[in-house]
Amino acid sequence: MKIITVEEHFMSKRVNDRIKxxxxxxxxxNLSMYNYVDNFVENSLITNLDEKRIAYMDKxxxxxxxxxxGNNPPMSISGHDAVELCRLANDELYExxxxxxxxxxxxxxIPVGEPKEAVKEIERCVKELGFVGVMVQGTYQGHxxxxxxxxxxxxxxxxxxxxxxxxxxxxxxxxxxxxxxGDWSDNVTRTFSGYGLGWHYEVGVHIVRLILAGVLxxxxxxxxxxxxxxxLMPYYFDxxxxxxxxxxxxxxxxxxxxxxxxxxxxxxxxxxxxxxxFCLKTFGADHILWGQxxxxxxxxxVNTDNVKSFLEEYDIDKETKEKIAHGNAEKLFKI
Numbered sequence: 001m002k003i004i005t006v007e008e009h010f011m012s013k014r015v016n017d018r019i020k021x022x023x024x025x026x027x028x029x030n031l032s033m034y035n036y037v038d039n040f041v042e043n044s045l046i047t048n049l050d051e052k053r054i055a056y057m058d059k060x061x062x063x064x065x066x067x068x069x070g071n072n073p074p075m076s077i078s079g080h081d082a083v084e085l086c087r088l089a090n091d092e093l094y095e096x097x098x099x100x101x102x103x104x105x106x107x108x109x110i111p112v113g114e115p116k117e118a119v120k121e122i123e124r125c126v127k128e129l130g131f132v133g134v135m136v137q138g139t140y141q142g143h144x145x146x147x148x149x150x151x152x153x154x155x156x157x158x159x160x161x162x163x164x165x166x167x168x169x170x171x172x173x174x175x176x177x178x179x180x181x182g183d184w185s186d187n188v189t190r191t192f193s194g195y196g197l198g199w200h201y202e203v204g205v206h207i208v209r210l211i212l213a214g215v216l217x218x219x220x221x222x223x224x225x226x227x228x229x230x231x232l233m234p235y236y237f238d239x240x241x242x243x244x245x246x247x248x249x250x251x252x253x254x255x256x257x258x259x260x261x262x263x264x265x266x267x268x269x270x271x272x273x274x275x276x277x278f279c280l281k282t283f284g285a286d287h288i289l290w291g292q293x294x295x296x297x298x299x300x301x302v303n304t305d306n307v308k309s310f311l312e313e314y315d316i317d318k319e320t321k322e323k324i325a326h327g328n329a330e331k332l333f334k335i
Contacts, residue, residue, distance in 0.1 A: 003062050003308050004329040007227045007268045007291035009070035011046045012089045045295040049096035049104055061308030068107030068135030075112045082111035094129045107135035119156045126160050132333040133162045138169015144206055146213035163223040168199030204231040216258045227268035229275040234282035266291035271310040285320045289329050
C-alpha cells in the first residue's frame with residue numbers, strides 16, 4: 001500500500017542562524033526557541049532531506065512526504081527580513097526536493113506579515129518551484145489570520161486551488177501566562193501550552209475564527225488542512241452547530257459544514273484507534289489524510305515507526321484505506 005504523509009518538516013540552519021543574529025542585534029537574548037533546531041542538527045533529521053531521511057522512509061514504508069517548515073519559521077518575523085528569509089527557506093526546500101523526484105513535495109513558507117509579498121511568494125512557489133500548498137504556523141505575532149489584511153493570502157490559495165496547512169505555533173504570551181502557568185515546573189508549562197494541549201486548542205480556535213469571519217463563505221473552494229485529528233474540533237461539531245447556529249452567525253451553513261467540506265485532517269503521528277474511529281464518523285473518509293509529524297515524534301518517549309502498519313492493521317475496507325493512505329492526498333495536492 002502506497003503511503004503519502006502530509007505533515008512532515010524541515011528547518012533551515014541558515015535561516016535559523018540569521019534570525020538568531022537579528023535577535024541578538026535587537027538586544028533580544030531569549031533565543032531558546034531558536035536554539036531548538038540545534039537539538040536536531042546532530043542527526044540532521046530535520047535540516048536535511050537526504051539519503052538518511054529516504055532510508056528511514058523506506059524502512060517504515062513512506063513513499064512520499066509533503067514537507068513544510070518546522071518550528072520557528074521565518075513567517076514569524078516582519079518586513080524585508082521576513083520576505084528574504086521565507087524565500088531562502090523555500091529555495092532551500094526546492095533544491096532538496098529536486099534530488100529525489102516523487103519522494104518529497106513542498107509547502108511554501110510565506111511572510112504572513114507582508115500580505116502583498118506573501119501573495120507573490122505563493123505564486124512563485126507554486127508556478128516556478130512546483131510547490132503544492134502553503135503552511136502557516138500559529139498566529140502572526142499574536143494576530144489571528146481572520147483579520148481583513150490577510151484575506152489576499154486566502155484569495156491567492158483559492159485562485160491557485162492549493163490547500164493551506166494550519167500548523168500549531170507558540171501561544172500568545174498573555175495566554176501562556178493566564179492559562180498554562182501554575183504550581184508546576186516550567187517544563188510542564190511549556191508542554192501544557194504546546195503539544196500537550198494548548199497548541200491544539202489554538203489551531204481549533206483559529207479555524208473557527210476564519211469560519212465566523214466569513215472567509216469560507218467568501219471563498220467556498222478554499223481548502224484547509226489541520227492536523228492532530230482535527231485539533232479537538234470534531235468533538236464539538238454538534239455543540240457549535242447548536243450554539244453558533246446560522247441565526248447567530250449569519251453564515252450560509254452550520255459550522256460543521258465547513259469542516260466537512262473545506263477542511264481536511266490527519267493524525268500527525270497520533271496513531272490512536274479511538275481518535276481515528278471518531279474522525280471517520282465526523283469528517284468522513286474523503287477528508288482524512290495521513291501524516292507522521294516527522295521528525296518531532298520519533299524520540300525516547302514516542303515512536304511513530306508504525307506510520308504504515310497502523311493503517312494496514314486498521315479495520316476498514318481496502319478502498320477507504322487506499323483513499324486515506326494516498327488517494328485523498330493525490331487528489332488534493334494534484335500529485
